Amino acid sequence: MLTILFDGIAYGMLLFVLSVGLCVTLGLMNFINLAHGAFAMAGGYLTVVMMNWYGISFYWCLPAAFIVSAVLGVVLERTLYSRLYDKTHLDQVLFSIGLIFIATAAVDYVMGASQQIINLPAELNGRFEFLGASIGVYRLFVIIICGLLTVLLQYVIGRTRFGSRLRASVDDRRVARGLGIDVTGIFALTFAVGSGLAGLGGALGASILSMDPTFPLKYMIYFLIVISVGGTTTITGPFFASILLGIADVAGKYFVPSIGGFIIYSIMVLVLIFKPEGLFTRSTRR
Amino acid sequence: MSAVTSENLRPIGTPSEQLVAAARWRWFEFLFWGIAILCGLSMFAPMLGFNVPIIPSKMMLMSEILILGLLALSIDLCLGYAGLVTLGQGAFFGIGAYTAGLLAKHGAGVAPLSDPILGLLAAGLVAGFVGFATSFLVLRGSDLTRLMVTLGVALIVEELVNKLKDITGGSDGLQGVMSSPILGIWEFDLFGKTAFWYTLIVVFICFWFCRRLVNSSYGYSLRAIKGNALRARAIGVPVNARLIQVYTLAAAIAGIAGGLLAQTTQFASPDMVAFHRSADSLLMVIFGGAGYLYGGLIGSVVFRIMQDFLSNITPQYWLFWVGVVLVLLVLFVRNGIIGLLSAAVSRSKGAGK
């Protein structure tokens, strides 16, 4: 029982790190970036290449995945995405789907269509018993890293000068610019961090989720579920939504495997019927 | 996506004259359907002894394009006219496909039951009914909420199709669908000739109906909702009722499209309900340009031909080039293919002055 709870939390945490970047771009910048999963895929494949081709330690892959995805994010943001902030959501959807197609085919071309597998360092494999629950060491590792990131994110957005500038830019871009805030720079940096987090999530998830060229499309639905259930006005909303969905998904599959597939979708539909703006939404400001 | 160009182009006159003028059939529309008919007629050329190199070799592809166009049309009705974003149209498409498929399978031989036209009506009715039942879910919330609720419904329907193995055949698909001759006269053939004519006629009738609808005062009330739901309500448009009606109608049309696919391909599979079906068709509407009725049709024509063309050249990496086209289209054009055309025309007009 506790094992299930633990697995659910780990899965949820992973979902959160993967999707929090999308939450930032959508909620704060009002930009629908469906290609978010492509950044996660970049991080995942980078890990695969570094570990399997060059034998670099897994621990170095994590920061590398963050940095490379973030740089990739900033480059794309400056060259492509920034031209689309003023376009309609439909255009943004079409554009980011186009990017997914390109990323999928490109990865396929370079890495092949097979699933990529990495082998974690020995100390992260294995399990131990704790309070009657069987704990996977790697999942614990995932929970700790994702937990730290969440606290850090919450702190940066809520408590720092950068966070308040970001929130100001989001609330009213023109006024913020008038106050001397470098809105363009802030957006670029935010986009980079969001992409970087996705990359990190991809690296962390490379051994749990499967890394293949269809990754961005396969997980897009999950990202969107997290965001729509959690709402996009806070970071804590998607966080709790991810945990909830993670636990519900794992527990559902464990206890009633025959309808396991329904559970996550049903929860989403139910939540959205009763709370159309998401479960954890501050009263809307705009 | 406001500022629909066709409205700006309207000749000046009294409001009622304008409405009548807007509803008039334009010659380019005749051309569009005329070409579709010509495509169909080309199959008779060899029989008449003409040495026309046009052989009906892509009949199946053209039927499929028309069917997808019809599905896209149903989305355009929601999205382009009522401003209702939906990512779940595949659910109704699939329901229609299974309804028509099951009817053809179990009704085989029983004369009136097995007729394809009856099958289509049933497909439309059942899909419309499910659409009505789920329409209450899309009344509230933002675009994202609607997107996800409709997607959620579609995913649940997909799971159901997979689980109800005894009825639907599960993931193997519905086997043994035997389409009877239409009205007992026209048999479906391997070349897809009958299928093409049948599809073309059904799609045209649905299109004609939608065209009448959006050019009526009813259609204008939908556009008012899209423009601003609060104001529409203030001037007396029953917003919720309208949304329910248009969503139900769109579901029924999607169901008919699904029924067409099941009848012309003689099977139904969970692919027809799958997420990618909904996503692709939404993509085609945006690709073609939302809010023109022709957007979905032209979108699916261009998109599918592009896909067919590219995947014949590079069966493994065609997706890359499709992606490039999408990105370039968004970067340089507004409102999809139709937007591209208007932009090109404005430029040529500017040059002519």
Place this chain on the structure above:
Amino acid sequence: MMKRRLLLAGVAAGAFAVPFAGMLTSAVAQEVVKIGLIATLTGPQASSGRQKVAGARLFMAQNGDTIAGKKIELIIKDDTGVADQTRRIAQELIVNDKVAFLAGFSLTPLALAVAPVITQAKVPAIIMTAGTSVITERSPYFVRASFTLPQQTIPITEWAAKNGIKTAVSLVSDYGPGIDAQDAFKMGLEARGGKVVEQIKAPLANPEFAAFLQRAKDLKPDALFLFVPAPTAGSLMRQVVDRGISQAGIKVIGTGDITDDDQLNGMGDAVIGLTTSHFYSAAHDSPMNKKFVADFKAANNNLRPNFIGVSGYDGMHLMYEALKKTNGNTDGTALVEAMKGMKLESPRGTFSIDPATRDIVQDVYIRKVERKDGELYNIEFDVVKDVKDPTHK
């Protein structure tokens, strides 16, 4: 104003006219036999399509492209793994390209979708992957060059019963072949005195197996039987290891799909000792297979051939032999007749086509994952000869 309309119409016209452009070139040259290979080259099943195409191409490279004085032309199409696409492509290949054979079909629904078409057109279709038994019964023009799930599953139940496995849980993907595998496993094991405690079905598109595996683990059976389509085997095995199934004293067994040669080497030492039953291993010890593996790797960027690759290869072989036998006659019924009872040498060993069912009859090996020459391989240590699909009447 009018110009805009004009342009709009022009494009609409052009768009509709494009399909015709291709038809101008469809004059069929003499003495060419076309084979339409419908593979899934994009999407989640893409890796299986690659293997198949590579296998088919390799056979042509090794054996030339002329049979009975006719030139063989291979037309490769991507069906994206969607059944109505497979069907449309099949129809186009038959009607436009006048192919003598269809081949491919990554998934069961894709094969089933073309059944009415090939029956109507009398064109033989060689199944190179799809593994549900029932497919060959759906059209008299299907011939299978791959395998069926029951055929692969029964031998492992024999092995399990011999090795003291009394209780088992099965975990399969929820689609045709998965159901076939779990049913065959239950039938086989219970006929030999064992008991299947629970049959778990995971959704086909399933990113997370953790919960299902935990459930299987908590049921504490002697063995856990696994089947998923080969392209998802990697992540499943990763999680089997992560969950410590073997450490809990549960023997992990399955069909060869879960230790797919394509991915096996990446799975790590944790899968060493895993026992599976299957018809092909890249480590199969025969001169023909050694050459096959070496040539395959050389032509495909060092990709290791798997059971789909060998099925693509053997599928081509079947078609070549059939054409040889009919002396170039491309009548569909004659070709199917020619293939019935055919016995061929293959990298997997010898296989034959059952004249009654047009299904494949072949040896099924029991293998264990071992490290050999620094890489992980399925090493065959036992064999069940000439296995027929047990569910065909």
